[in-house]
Amino acid sequence: MTNKSGVCAITHLAFPMSELVPLSVIRPGVATLITAAYPDLVENSLISADELNKFRSDYISQALKDDIGEITALEEDGVRSLREHEILNENINASFDEALTFGERLSDKIASFGGSWTFILSFTGFLVLWIIVNTVIIATHPPDPFPFILLNLLLSALAALQAPVIMMSQNRQDTKDRIRAEYDYKINLKAELEIRHLHEKVDHLLKQQSQRLLEIQQIQIDLLREALHKNGTPEKS
Numbered sequence: 001m002t003n004k005s006g007v008c009a010i011t012h013l014a015f016p017m018s019e020l021v022p023l024s025v026i027r028p029g030v031a032t033l034i035t036a037a038y039p040d041l042v043e044n045s046l047i048s049a050d051e052l053n054k055f056r057s058d059y060i061s062q063a064l065k066d067d068i069g070e071i072t073a074l075e076e077d078g079v080r081s082l083r084e085h086e087i088l089n090e091n092i093n094a095s096f097d098e099a100l101t102f103g104e105r106l107s108d109k110i111a112s113f114g115g116s117w118t119f120i121l122s123f124t125g126f127l128v129l130w131i132i133v134n135t136v137i138i139a140t141h142p143p144d145p146f147p148f149i150l151l152n153l154l155l156s157a158l159a160a161l162q163a164p165v166i167m168m169s170q171n172r173q174d175t176k177d178r179i180r181a182e183y184d185y186k187i188n189l190k191a192e193l194e195i196r197h198l199h200e201k202v203d204h205l206l207k208q209q210s211q212r213l214l215e216i217q218q219i220q221i222d223l224l225r226e227a228l229h230k231n232g233t234p235e236k237s
Contacts, residue, residue, distance in 0.1 A: 009045035010038060018229060020046040027222075029215055030059045047225060056219050104172060112167035114162055129153070 026044035134142040144150040
């Protein structure tokens with residue numbers, strides 16, 4: 001009793017039916033490669049085991065290359081994100097200080113000096129020296145006798161001028177703090193979006209790899225079934 005034979009739609013050679021597989025039962029990923037190379041094939045077209053194994057190998061190789069390519073793309077995205085983060089995370093203090101005018105810089109220096117121990121000690125020494133000069137050294141005709149009216153006038157003028165200068169410096173510091181807070185918020189928001197985007201990419205990559213590994217496993221099962229069928233071994237359910 002002769003075995004039935006058929007013709008492979010790719011090679012146009014005759015093979016036993018046990019070595020031919022209809023296109024309709026082939027895995028979708030492998031079938032897509034076959035139809036891309038031979039668009040004239042239909043669902044009932046028969047394909048030999050040798051040709052099918054070639055396309056199966058091509059599909060597995062392409063799947064692995066795609067996986068490696070996606071990983072490389074993720075690494076490139078990570079490097080690009082780090083580079084953008086470095087550009088975004090610039091020195092706010094330097095940028096803010098470059099825009100200051102001469103008067104604003106002078107007021108900052110005055111405010112900084114007025115709130116230091118250097119100013120307190122030097123001004124205390126000036127007061128002590130003023131009192132000594134007007135009470136001990138020049139006792140006969142002092143320029144500012146007790147109760148030191150001229151000194152009180154100088155102190156009042158100094159306080160009247162120092163207060164707005166300090167307020168100007170504090171206002172600029174508040175502006176700098178507000179800009180820094182806005183910039184920190186932008187950085188945190190960008191970092192959160194990047195982390196969320198990376199999570200989506202990793203989830204998509206893991207899902208895609210799982211599907212491809214499952215398809216590869218199913219292809220191996222098909223190969224095993226075909227080998228058992230060729231050897232005449234009954235397939236166990």
